[in-house]
Amino acid sequence: MDAPTTTSSAGSDGSGGNSGDWGWFTPSRKPAEDQPRTQDRTQDRPSDERTPNRPVNPVRPVGTGADRRTPVEPGPASGPWPGDRPAGGPPATGPEEQHQRPDEAASAPHDVRPGLDPRFAVPETASPDAVLLRRTMAEIEPISDKVTSYFYALLFVQHPELRPLFPAAMDAQRDRLFKAVLTAARLVDDNDILTEFLSRLGRGHRKYGTQPEHYPAVGECLIGALTRYAVNTWSDEAEAAWVRAYTQFSQIMIDAAAEDELIAPAWWHAEVVGHELRTPDIAVVTVRPDQPYPFLAGQYASVETPWWPRVWRHYSFASAPRSDGLLSFHVKAVPAGWVSSALVHRARPGDVIRLGPPAGSMTVDHSSDSGLLCLGGGTGIAPIKALVEDVADYGRHRTVEVFYGARSDHDLYDIDTMLRLARKHPWLAVRPVVSDGPTNGLSGQLPDAVRQYGPWNAFDAYLSGPPGMIRSGVDALVGIGIPSHRIRHDSIEELAAAAE
Numbered sequence: 092m093d094a095p096t097t098t099s100s101a102g103s104d105g106s107g108g109n110s111g112d113w114g115w116f117t118p119s120r121k122p123a124e125d126q127p128r129t130q131d132r133t134q135d136r137p138s139d140e141r142t143p144n145r146p147v148n149p150v151r152p153v154g155t156g157a158d159r160r161t162p163v164e165p166g167p168a169s170g171p172w173p174g175d176r177p178a179g180g181p182p183a184t185g186p187e188e189q190h191q192r193p194d195e196a197a198s199a200p201h202d203v204r205p206g207l208d209p210r211f212a213v214p215e216t217a218s219p220d221a222v223l224l225r226r227t228m229a230e231i232e233p234i235s236d237k238v239t240s241y242f243y244a245l246l247f248v249q250h251p252e253l254r255p256l257f258p259a260a261m262d263a264q265r266d267r268l269f270k271a272v273l274t275a276a277r278l279v280d281d282n283d284i285l286t287e288f289l290s291r292l293g294r295g296h297r298k299y300g301t302q303p304e305h306y307p308a309v310g311e312c313l314i315g316a317l318t319r320y321a322v323n324t325w326s327d328e329a330e331a332a333w334v335r336a337y338t339q340f341s342q343i344m345i346d347a348a349a350e351d352e353l354i355a356p357a358w359w360h361a362e363v364v365g366h367e368l369r370t371p372d373i374a375v376v377t378v379r380p381d382q383p384y385p386f387l388a389g390q391y392a393s394v395e396t397p398w399w400p401r402v403w404r405h406y407s408f409a410s411a412p413r414s415d416g417l418l419s420f421h422v423k424a425v426p427a428g429w430v431s432s433a434l435v436h437r438a439r440p441g442d443v444i445r446l447g448p449p450a451g452s453m454t455v456d457h458s459s460d461s462g463l464l465c466l467g468g469g470t471g472i473a474p475i476k477a478l479v480e481d482v483a484d485y486g487r488h489r490t491v492e493v494f495y496g497a498r499s500d501h502d503l504y505d506i507d508t509m510l511r512l513a514r515k516h517p518w519l520a521v522r523p524v525v526s527d528g529p530t531n532g533l534s535g536q537l538p539d540a541v542r543q544y545g546p547w548n549a550f551d552a553y554l555s556g557p558p559g560m561i562r563s564g565v566d567a568l569v570g571i572g573i574p575s576h577r578i579r580h581d582s583i584e585e586l587a588a589a590a591e
């Protein structure tokens with residue numbers, strides 16, 4: 092959920108190029124010289140005999156922030172490559188598995204018609220590099236699965252020493268790295284948002300053990316995958332633009348990580364000190380971090396369990412910061428959800444998990460007097476409870492109206508806590524809403540229930556729960572007059588990816 096959390100925001104959580112030079116991932120002869128580029132090019136695959144005998148293009152992001160502000164000119168070829176790379180976590184945004192060789196992973200693309208997707212429309216004000224990047228993206232986006240597979244195949248064939256640093260098995264976050272690169276490429280002309288997005292990503296990568304020297308391996312493989320699949324739009328100029336962009340992206344991430352290193356650990360160890368099974372598949376897990384863990388109510392953390400190394404999942408904090416420093420999460424075990432099942436069915440007091448840094452901006456704006464309209468679906472009630480506690484702790488009490496949705500009365504696992512809070516705080520109202528069964532409370536879907544009350548146009552809205560609820564909730568709230576910039580939620584894309 093490394094993403095802006097208002098509905099009005101765009102993205103969430105990306106040298107020089109000697110465009111005439113070719114890296115190790117390309118054939119020893121340029122395809123254009125000896126064959127049509129859309130033909131089967133299995134002979135292009137990386138293999139020992141095709142490892143180049145000359146250095147690669149300079150995807151070399153290491154340097155200082157000052158370098159980044161200066162346009163980077165094409166530089167000389169880098170040193171020995173690939174090889175003698177130190178171990179550490181690759182700059183991936185999520186776990187990944189790739190057992191296939193590149194030639195098995197993906198065949199050459201067909202029927203690629205760039206420019207059809209309006210997301211890649213080129214604004215009139217776009218810089219020349221942005222135009223080139225968007226053309227490539229329009230071409231590869233429809234086949235991004237293949238490009239991603241090929242990218243990871245390249246990475247793990249050429250850099251097998253990086254493979255053990257990824258989780259053992261493939262999962263839903265497989266394409267996060269690629270999506271992050273595409274998001275950054277779309278933002279390339281918007282320096283402020285780009286820097287914010289990539290800085291967060293760079294800080295978040297510290298927990299993977301990512302080092303500056305890992306970025307070139309990823310950059311080379313990215314360019315390799317684009318070279319293979321952007322058959323209609325790739326050119327020397329396009330390659331140079333991608334090399335410049337990737338170099339800029341990685342530099343921002345490296346700088347942000349370096350700055351963060353001065354003030355925060357890369358991760359925290361946290362001991363499970365409480366484990367309460369509220370339903371057969373929902374647990375409230377309470378942990379004690381090994382050092383202070385500053386965060387804001389409404390944020391979330393990445394969590395790694397000892398049973399699934401390097402598989403990280405996001406969970407919202409279920410309480411505002413506490414004086415005893417403990418943190419709690421509401422976890423629902425979902426089918427095939429490794430981390431959630433482990434936390435619900437396996438974790439016990441004494442187990443130690445790892446936490447990434449806090450993230451997310453679904454936080455209370457204490458400079459405002461507006462009321463808070465909160466929709467929490469299922470375990471999405473966890474950060475809503477934290478927001479309520481935050482308002483209570485802050486002292487200047489505002490009207491808070493909570494709609495708590497669940498499938499059945501039985502699934503309202505935290506209703507007692509919420510009703511207790513409502514009895515204690517006269518400014519708080521809590522309304523349970525049951526979608527699929529008999530109830531003494533409100534029946535139906537959360538957005539429909541909210542429509543029955545109001546008016547809400549003077550409220551700030553907070554939504555937390557399943558992606559479908561957030562989508563329909565935002566539509567409903569905009570429809571009843573809450574401007575989209577006053578509606579906050581975590582990134583729907585990240586929520587969908589993290590639903591394990």
Ligand SMILES: NC(=O)C1=CN([C@@H]2O[C@H](COP(=O)(O)OP(=O)(O)OC[C@H]3O[C@@H](n4cnc5c(N)ncnc54)[C@H](O)[C@@H]3O)[C@@H](O)[C@H]2O)C=CC1
Pocket residue numbers: 407423467468469470471472473474496497498499524525526527535536537538554555556557558559560561563564580581586589590
């Ligand atoms: N920060 C956040 O946004 C958080 C999100 N979550 C997410 O919340 C979900 C919780 O799962 P469960 O407890 O199984 O919830 P669930 O699937 O049982 O849904 C709970 C309630 O949400 C509402 N809802 C669900 N789908 C809807 C739709 N398409 N349109 C309108 N309303 C809908 C209904 O009222 C339903 O009863 C998970 O996907 C989890 O990742 C959990 C914690 C924090």
